[in-house]
Amino acid sequence: MQDLKFSIFINAPREKVWETMLGDKTYREWTKPFNEGSYFEGDWSEGSKILFLGADKDGKVLGGMYSRIAKNIPFEYVSIEHLGEIHDGVEKPWLGTEKGFENYKFEEKDGGIELKIEMINTPDEYVEMMSEMWPKALEVLKALSEK
Numbered sequence: 001m002q003d004l005k006f007s008i009f010i011n012a013p014r015e016k017v018w019e020t021m022l023g024d025k026t027y028r029e030w031t032k033p034f035n036e037g038s039y040f041e042g043d044w045s046e047g048s049k050i051l052f053l054g055a056d057k058d059g060k061v062l063g064g065m066y067s068r069i070a071k072n073i074p075f076e077y078v079s080i081e082h083l084g085e086i087h088d089g090v091e092k093p094w095l096g097t098e099k100g101f102e103n104y105k106f107e108e109k110d111g112g113i114e115l116k117i118e119m120i121n122t123p124d125e126y127v128e129m130m131s132e133m134w135p136k137a138l139e140v141l142k143a144l145s146e147k
Contacts, residue, residue: 001098001121001122001123001124002121002122002124002127003118003119003120003121003122004117004118004119004122004127004130004131004134005116005117005118005119006116006117006134006135006138007114007115007116007117008114008115008135008138008139008141008142009109009110009112009113009114009115009142010112010113010114010115010141010142010145010146011111011112011146012112012113012145012146013112013113014075014076014106014108014113015075016145017106017113017115017141017145018074018075018106020141020144020145021104021115021141021145022044022078024039024040026141026144027039027040029140029144030137030138030140030141030144031137032137032140033133033136033137033140034054034133034137035054035055036055037054037055038052038053038054039053039054039055040052040053041053043069044069044072044078045069045072046069046070046071046072047068047069048068048069049066049067049068050066050067050068050069050080051064051065051066051067051086052064052065052066052067053086063085063086063087063088063089064085064086065082065083065084065085065086066083066084066085066086066091067080067081067082067083067102068080068081068083069081070101075106076105076106077103077104077105077106078103078104079101079102079103079104080101080102080103081099081100081101082094082099082100082101082102098121099120099121100119100120100121100122100123101118101119101120101121102117102118102119102120103116103117103118103119103120104116104117105117105118115138115141117134117138
């Protein structure tokens, strides 16, 4: 397990970056580097269950992760606790004591936002993939937010 960190400066107001990152339509755009058909079901309110899903070329759901919003401070911070995977519609909890978290921090800087991503307890088999995909996804998020 490893902790990963990524960041990007976005020349846009905090609220615009927040809404672009977490809004349904724009979420589907900036997460394409992870999976062309990425989307979520649920909402971002603290304590809510949220599903992160992906589809194949034919539009069939392949699966994804189920998670819980551990913390939500609007326009400042979101913490996602990843609980397990979904395969063919069946939720399978991750075993072990190490919880996986994905945290988003929105910090004002130089008239824009420094968006910081922290992935805690990333399984070793996903480190290389995440290290390649996150920078690409953040560039798309930046472009969408700065429109």
